[in-house]
Amino acid sequence: MLWTKYASSGPRIARRLHISSKKISHSKVYLITSAVLTTGLIGSYLSHGYFDDKKNKYELSPSHFVKYRISHKQDIDSSHFLLEVTPLVKQKVNMWSLMTAEHIWSVEIKQPEVMVVRSYTPLPLEFNPTSNETEILKDGDNADGKLSFYIKKYENGEVARWLHRLPKDHVIEIRGPFVDYEFPHLPDELKRSRDCLYMNNFNKGININNENPKYIYQPYDVIMFTAGTGVVTALQLLLTESPFRGNMKIFHTSKNINQLGPLYSILSKLQASNRVQLQIFESDKQTRKEILKNIEKAATRPYPYKGLLPFSNVSGNKFEPILALVCGPESYISSISGNKDGLNQGQVQGLLDAKGWDSQNVYKLS
Ligand SMILES: Cc1cc2nc3c(=O)[nH]c(=O)nc-3n(C[C@H](O)[C@H](O)[C@H](O)COP(=O)(O)OP(=O)(O)OC[C@H]3O[C@@H](n4cnc5c(N)ncnc54)[C@H](O)[C@@H]3O)c2cc1C
Known part of the structure; x- marks a missing residue:
């Protein structure tokens, strides 16, 4: 099934901060902006084990939706909230060590009732119920694949308002990662x-x-x-x-x-x-x-x-x-x-x- 963003949506395009492919250490470096189809881009950097894992239908992937439950939701004010989701099946791939600061990336959340997806930008944060604090994930820790989002709900907006209404433990579906910007790999x-x-x-x-x-x-x-x-x-x-x-x-x-x-x-x-x-x-x-x-x-x-x-x-x-x-x-x-x-x-x-x-x-x- 084709999940639409908006009627005008086309393929996602990411941009790279491009450096010459000559030997990096001595190369003359150019700041060139080049558009790359995201799916192609994902293929270029998510090599080795990622595609093996992608065959696993439980692992986050741009090509299929994976189930996550709402593990924490916290209102900030009347129009902003934090949302934390936990995959039903622990994720083997640590997106944070895979993406690092070389990529700005997002995922798409599906709203099944109106058949649309919207993009949201995950943050490496986890809610700690004991301290009641939002904490930053440690190196090597992907919290089993938890993702946290800072979301604004617009008055007449479709998806963010729906997300905000969902109760804790409700299961939603997510696909990704989609790279929105790429810095050079050093x-x-x-x-x-x-x-x-x-x-x-x-x-x-x-x-x-x-x-x-x-x-x-x-x-x-x-x-x-x-x-x-x-x-x-x-x-x-x-x-x-x-x-x-x-x-x-x-x-x-x-x-x-x-x-x-x-x-x-x-x-x-x-x-x-x-x-x-x-x-x-x-x-x-x-x-x-x-x-x-x-x-x-x-x-x-x-x-x-x-x-x-x-x-x-x-x-x-x-x-x-x-x-x-x-x-x-x-x-x-x-x-x-x-x-x-x-x-x-x-x-x-x-x-x-x-x-x-x-x-x-x-x-x-x-
Ligand atoms: C790469 C990327 C990352 C993003 N990351 C985040 C994030 O981390 N957090 C976040 O909150 N958002 C993020 N967004 C924005 C997010 O994807 C949604 O656009 C946002 O949540 C609004 O979606 P909605 O369905 O709730 O509202 P929509 O239904 O899209 O409505 C949004 C606003 O537009 C108005 N509107 C709707 N349809 C029309 C129309 N036809 N004509 C005129 N106005 C209209 C509505 O009244 C409302 O005010 C990101 C977007 C992109 C592209």
């Missing part, structure tokens, strides 16, 4: 640890400065413009196993910080651990015009991609973004970077155009 690169983010370590003040490994390649910096639930794309990169290694700045806009619920304290931890520089703009306190003006003032111009230089060449902690990712509602994307044109990216306009960004270094996620 062979033999060291993993960045998440130790500084775990509650106990965080309270002990363990931070990036005393757990920084000797990377092989100089990391690249990214600037993210997010609004509403768009913040999940940044969080996925920062919280996944082998998290994003470069400097990241997030300009996040939401009605107020309360809408972020437990995600706000996670973002604060990331900020305190030097994993991200975060600026939040609250539309309860400022007009849209004022917010855009302030974002424009604070936003950086793009820097050229100098190539994957040896890590020893890293000069201080300067923030030199080579890529801008924009994620939020249509009107937000339009103000920051110009309209998307259906499934195509459309021209880069708006605030980013004014700052010298263009289609080579901007990607609009929806």
